[in-house]
Structure formats: C-alpha cells, structure tokens
Amino acid sequence: MAESVPVLRFSKMEGAGNDFILLNGAALEVVPDLSALAAAVCARRTSVGADGLILVEPVSACGADVRVRFWNPDGEEVSTCGNGTRCAARFAALEKLTSDEMVIDTLGGHIAARVSGATVTLRYSAEPTVELDAAVTGPQGPRSGHRVEIGNSHFVIQLERLPEGPIESECRPLRHAPELDPAGANVHLVEVVDDHAIRIRSYERGVEAETLACGSGSMSSAVALCAAGHVTSPVAVETRSGDVLTIRFERRDDGGFTLLELEGPARPIFTGHVPLP
Numbered sequence: 364m365a366e367s368v369p370v371l372r373f374s375k376m377e378g379a380g381n382d383f384i385l386l387n388g389a390a391l392e393v394v395p396d397l398s399a400l401a402a403a404v405c406a407r408r409t410s411v412g413a414d415g416l417i418l419v420e421p422v423s424a425c426g427a428d429v430r431v432r433f434w435n436p437d438g439e440e441v442s443t444c445g446n447g448t449r450c451a452a453r454f455a456a457l458e459k460l461t462s463d464e465m466v467i468d469t470l471g472g473h474i475a476a477r478v479s480g481a482t483v484t485l486r487y488s489a490e491p492t493v494e495l496d497a498a499v500t501g502p503q504g505p506r507s508g509h510r511v512e513i514g515n516s517h518f519v520i521q522l523e524r525l526p527e528g529p530i531e532s533e534c535r536p537l538r539h540a541p542e543l544d545p546a547g548a549n550v551h552l553v554e555v556v557d558d559h560a561i562r563i564r565s566y567e568r569g570v571e572a573e574t575l576a577c578g579s580g581s582m583s584s585a586v587a588l589c590a591a592g593h594v595t596s597p598v599a600v601e602t603r604s605g606d607v608l609t610i611r612f613e614r615r616d617d618g619g620f621t622l623l624e625l626e627g628p629a630r631p632i633f634t635g636h637v638p639l640p
Contacts, residue, residue, distance in 0.1 A: 496509065
C-alpha cells in the first residue's frame with residue numbers, strides 16, 4: 364500500500380490584487396520549513412501560486428492578539444507586508460482567532476487592524492523615514508527618486524504619466540541599485556492625479572516582477588509625495604488591479620509622519636490542501 368503524502372490546509376486571499384497563501388498556526392499539526400514551503404507553493408503554474416506565504420497564530424503575550432509572519436516567493440522571510448497584513452487580519456477574524464478589532468505582532472512592529480466586512484484598515488505604530496531626491500545607479504546612468512523606509516525599503520519615482528507596457532526592464536536594475544538597502548528595494552512608478560489621488564505601478568523584490576498592488580509601496584509613495592509637496596492626506600492610490608487603497612497620515616511640525624493608515628479590500632478566494640514539499 365502506497366504511503367500517504369502529508370498535506371497542509373491553506374486559504375488563498377487577495378488584497379487589491381496582491382494574492383497570498385495563509386496558514387492558521389493554531390491548526391498546524393506539524394510546522395514545516397516555511398521558507399522552503401513558500402518557495403514551493405508560491406510558484407505559479409507549478410503550485411498554488413501567490414505573492415507570498417503568511418502564517419497567522421494567536422498570542423497571549425507582547426500586547427498583541429495575533430502574530431503574523433511573511434515569506435516572499437523566493438523563500439525569504441520579510442518583516443512586513445501591507446496588503447498581506449490586511450489579508451491576515453481578515454483571515455484571523457474569519458478563523459475566529461480574534462475579534463474584528465485586533466493588534467497584530469509583526470517583525471516590523473505592532474499594527475492595529477479593524478475588519479469591516481471586506482474592508483480592512485491598518486494603523487501603524489512605526490513611522491516612515493523619507494529621503495527626497497536620492498540618486499541611484501540606473502541602466503542609463505543616475506536616476507532620481509524618493510527613498511522610504513517603512514519596515515522595508517522603497518524607491519519611489521514620480522512620472523508625468525505611467526507607462527503602458529512592461530516595467531521590469533526599467534525597475535529591475537533599480538531594485539538592485541548599490542545605493543539602496545543591501546537587500547535592495549521595491550521600486551514604484553507613480554503619477555499624481557490631484558492633491559488627494561495618485562496612480563501607481565510596483566515592482567516588488569522577492570517576487571521579482573510587477574505585482575497588481577503593494578500596500579507598503581502605496582503608503583511609501585503617498586508620504587514621499589506629500590513630503591515633496593504634491594499631495595495631502597487622505598490619498599487615494601489607484602493600483603494596477605484597479606482597486607483603490609486609501610492612505611491616511613498626519614504630518615508633524617518637524618516634517619515626519621505619524622498615525623499612518625492603510626485601508627482597502629481583503630477578499631477570500633478559496634481554501635484547499637497542498638502536499639508538503
């Protein structure tokens with residue numbers, strides 16, 4: 364008789380076009396190598412396919428209700444993910460791990476979340492840092508943009524109009540620019556629509572391709588463009604998926620940003636089982 368292959372129950376969710384595989388840590392009988400699991404199950408065409416793997420588990424310490432951990436499709440664990448955290452919050456509520464209002468512990472700090480139907484709002488305790496008009500090495504020479512640190516690294520390039528075609532050839536070399544974080548940065552092309560609206564296209568490290576949305580990239584772009592004098596809170600960010608993320612924040616007298624919020628949709632897609640690698 365053939366030996367049965369162990370399988371893992373998962374849920375698939377998407378937030379503004381970012382899709383994720385979510386695991387309920389409280390229901391895991393065996394905790395697999397999550398780095399290897401992410402690399403296996405996030406692969407498109409050969410497995411479930413996703414922009415990342417997320418583990419959600421209840422905690423009774425550290426001032427939080429649930430602990431959330433994130434892995435990119437390349438198997439690297441990352442400290443935070445905006446749209447992933449929104450999906451994790453709704454997943455935690457659907458799985459009855461906590462109520463619709465919760466505090467989430469991540470490697471990037473605590474995040475407060477509120478679930479209202481398909482809409483999830485996050486409020487961050489961490490405050491972003493912004494460096495305007497930073498020059499980095501590009502394929503055609505120096506390229507200017509705004510550097511933002513918000514638990515992960517972002518490089519924001521403002522354009523008069525977003526390009527229509529692929530952006531990988533432009534963004535991939537910048538993602539590895541030596542002037543950026545040693546691990547590189549997410550690269551965002553941004554078009555200002557008006558004082559309270561922008562459009563964005565995002566190339567994400569770890570995914571190594573354009574994604575349909577990037578929550579932390581949307582927040583980074585909104586605060587960078589506010590610091591540059593182009594937008595004010597709240598900022599509606601139209602993502603590549605067509606969904607709109609709403610970014611809210613307060614500007615301090617010293618130019619810094621606080622009370623940063625990210626609001627948008629988080630939707631279940633399906634649940635299933637996948638063989639362990």
